[in-house]
Amino acid sequence: MIPLPYPGNDLVHGFWVGLGVVAGLVWYALEKRRLRLHDDRLWVLAGMAVAFGALGARLLTWPAALDPSRTSSLLEWWTLGNRSILAGLIGAWIGVWLGKRLTGYREDTGELFAPAVALAMMIGRVGCLLTENPGTPTGGGWGMVMTAEQAERLGGVPGVGLNPSFLYEIAFHAVALTLLLRWRGRLAPGALFRLYVAGYALFRFAVEFVRGNEEVWFGLTRPQWFLLAVSPLLIRSVLRALRAPAPIHPETRSRWASG
Amino acid sequence: MLGIVVGLVVLFGGGWLFFALAEYMRGEAANFVGLALPLLYLGGSIALAVRDDTRRFGSGLLLAIGAALIILAGVCFGLLFMLAGHG
Numbered sequence: 001m002i003p004l005p006y007p008g009n010d011l012v013h014g015f016w017v018g019l020g021v022v023a024g025l026v027w028y029a030l031e032k033r034r035l036r037l038h039d040d041r042l043w044v045l046a047g048m049a050v051a052f053g054a055l056g057a058r059l060l061t062w063p064a065a066l067d068p069s070r071t072s073s074l075l076e077w078w079t080l081g082n083r084s085i086l087a088g089l090i091g092a093w094i095g096v097w098l099g100k101r102l103t104g105y106r107e108d109t110g111e112l113f114a115p116a117v118a119l120a121m122m123i124g125r126v127g128c129l130l131t132e133n134p135g136t137p138t139g140g141g142w143g144m145v146m147t148a149e150q151a152e153r154l155g156g157v158p159g160v161g162l163n164p165s166f167l168y169e170i171a172f173h174a175v176a177l178t179l180l181l182r183w184r185g186r187l188a189p190g191a192l193f194r195l196y197v198a199g200y201a202l203f204r205f206a207v208e209f210v211r212g213n214e215e216v217w218f219g220l221t222r223p224q225w226f227l228l229a230v231s232p233l234l235i236r237s238v239l240r241a242l243r244a245p246a247p248i249h250p251e252t253r254s255r256w257a258s259g
Numbered sequence: 260m261l262g263i264v265v266g267l268v269v270l271f272g273g274g275w276l277f278f279a280l281a282e283y284m285r286g287e288a289a290n291f292v293g294l295a296l297p298l299l300y301l302g303g304s305i306a307l308a309v310r311d312d313t314r315r316f317g318s319g320l321l322l323a324i325g326a327a328l329i330i331l332a333g334v335c336f337g338l339l340f341m342l343a344g345h346g
């Protein structure tokens with residue numbers, strides 16, 4: 001069994017998350033250059049995605065607390081509350097939507113963003129793997145292990161093998177990145193990003209059963225309830241994207257496919 | 260790139276300056292400044308990013324606040340808000 005290397009170490013966590021963000025932005029810049037997309041409004045969209053993603057990761061989890069008696073003030077939630085990748089994705093999505101409205105950019109950007117997001121999440125989750133409560137007990141003699149002191153601090157079960165749930169998530173994003181690169185240019189505009197988000201939603205719902213998060217209602221965690229709540233929108237969005245006809249921008253499409 | 264550098268300098272410099280001055284402010288004033296500064300920064304960044312001639316600079320400012328919030332896990336702004344709230 002492998003001990004948790006840096007329990008609760010914000011510096012290590014911040015380093016890996018930062019590395020993920022930088023890698024995602026570098027990827028975005030290289031893709032933008034490879035596709036010869038010189039429109040500066042794409043940088044506005046990237047900025048809006050990162051800024052609103054960061055704000056959303058913190059602020060959007062505030063009303064998502066299902067137990068009203070435990071909902072704290074916005075100030076308290078900002079300083080001490082949870083951060084959520086799911087809320088961050090929603091925030092980033094809102095940011096890009098708002099950026100498009102403000103700048104008048106009309107073309108689809110999903111295929112530009114999706115691989116960058118997958119790469120950023122894959123790297124960023126290493127920080128979680130090294131510092132956070134790994135997950136529920138595996139029930140066998142394998143997994144990650146925490147001491148009693150670490151378990152009390154981070155929540156979780158001490159002295160037994162725990163599911164490395166963040167490793168599962170890293171593997172998911174690695175596979176997703178491979179598929180995104182293989183399928184780019186072959187689907188309707190926007191379909192790739194929506195499929196990636198839908199796939200992540202499904203994966204995340206499943207992995208929550210071994211993540212070790214608090215079960216709030218009917219044995220489901222907050223992220224699972226959140227995913228259930230947004231699933232109709234997600235399904236509708238994916239179906240609409242898949243039903244879309246020919247690519248809107250054939251010249252761009254051929255460049256996507258050739259890469 | 261210039262926008263990112265300027266943004267980080269403004270964010271960290273502004274945060275440091277705020278902490279230095281907050282102890283001399285009344286609670287309400289510190290609270291107002293602590294809440295208004297980040298919103299002003301965000302609004303200003305968006306306004307610059309939308310204009311054609313300052314688009315890249317504004318985008319850099321947006322990337323800077325996003326990166327600062329993500330990488331530092333909101334610690335700086337959290338402290339800023341906390342100080343403003345209890346100051």
